[in-house]
Amino acid sequence: MSAIEFGLDTFGGVTKDEHGAPVPHPQVIRDLVDDAVVADQTGLDFFGIGEHHRPDFAVSSPETVLAAIASRTERIRLGSAVTVLSSDDPVRVFERFATLDAVSDGRAEIVAGRGSFIESFPLFGYDLADYEILFEEKLDLLSKLLTEDAVTWTGTTRAALTDQLVFPTTANGLRAWVGVGGSPESVVRAAKHGFGLFLAIIGGAPERFAAYIDLFERAQNEFGRPHAPIAVHSPGLVAATDAQARELAYDGWFAMRRQMGAERGWPAPTASDFENEITDGALYLGSPETVARKIARTLKALRIDRFDLKYDQPVPHTVQRTSIELYGERVVPMVKELLA
Template structure:
């Protein structure tokens, strides 16, 4: 989930929109993000969510479930996350056999009918191979059926299957995202919109429907590119950092850059969220045993696709101890999350809970422990209790 090739708001009723007034009937702010409330600015402090790429789980005998069943299970996961009090649930867009969800908005709409409080968003929508007008329309519709709980996280797409699938040339990778993010910002900021570029037909004094009753929180998912951080500030979006390897504290310069860039563009400071993978079990040993085989298989597979070096002995333990893998008992995971939140000063932490090669029951146990045990422990640690 990253802007760079990108992923992964503000949960709750005080959620901050990205580029200003998000197509509401009263839209018309002069600058993006005029409202500076958001996650971490309420009395409840930092917000906590989970997200998923829609990984296909395994049944009790170790065989993969169908993609259809994986989607149905995912909707059940959203319901559980709502029940245990989490603030946000994100679903990523992919077009490949190991990830079941190609249309996050459809899955989230199903979840909206069965939940009441949790914010529902994409992590991410691959904006480069989509139409910003259609993206706006789909999320405005989700916002309506969920009673104002929709969020957008836009990204360039770290998985590139959607480009040839929808007829886009990878040589246009940069211009596609730049122009489409600009247009999405315009649609969220104010309507009617007049826009012209090279990647789609121009718009002239155009309104897009449905209108929304309040701003839609909007983020850009970024994986580690300074240019992407500056772009996010330029267009007035919230920043969603995908921290999937190495020490989380190394991302502090990106957050500092985001603040400086916003100052240079003369826009209010926007919220910052981070997303990292993990799994919570009753003990550290149980959690590590559940995650290791799937982690190793996934690292090797994606590494071959992207030309990464193969994982080395000790990598798994290092990622758990000091890196970006939040695996362990509630106490272990809570301490690590609190350390990350303090080091980076972020407004929200999202746990990517869908580790591969585990059963749906294991994932549900992880969500339950995260919401009922980990989050209260993190809040106590941050409050000095």
């Protein structure tokens, strides 16, 4: 990755129609496919879709949606904004993404993570008491599968493999990342196994993650690994003006934060929290000029190879679509000019 890339991520959050009612899951998924086509047409570099298993997110099988996108796009790279590896099988993950890589002519990527929600663990019969060992062992196996050599592996979370080849093979290998939310142990694990680092910065000042990038680079040196790429993923919304962006996002942002806070024990959000996240935090919200300046500031503070805007804010889909167009057509060119 010789130049900074710019992408979009979505978790397939359920949008609202013009009457404020939730859009049905099938329509949300079809809208995502159309969104990716627009992203490809505006020249963006990556489109990522996350995996969830709960009613407020429509996508439980990102690879299937990405395959549909591959058939309608030409150049944009396609990947999971997270694959919940802990509750999946690494062999099947490799097979599905190798198949996507063939369908897309070499554009597939894997972002493996433990997931920010835990619904998949009981759904697929995994014990949360095994949270750490599941991810450690499965990431270790996935790293071996990515070599596309015969794999011999033993562990406690799945059947052993002996000189096992896995198919289909790929033309040029799969680019793979580990999604990290802020744990130093996860940063070191990604370096140990030779994955790229995909930082989910969803709150607070982005600059505080510079220490994690330093740690990642030091760990790669200590493990004798070549330096892998680093990406940042943060939420945002682009509108015609700062005031319009605030008005469009305000109610949905508060509703989302209250719901997540209730699930995770966070304090109730305040109006100052909203403003602080826009001005100094991880919410890239405003006019194209405002968002471009903030992204450029982040790119100057952090040594990263790709910036992904998580665009599926709790707003109507038409607002999301406008945000995608403004991001690709105006924000990204402005960022490149600011960094030139």
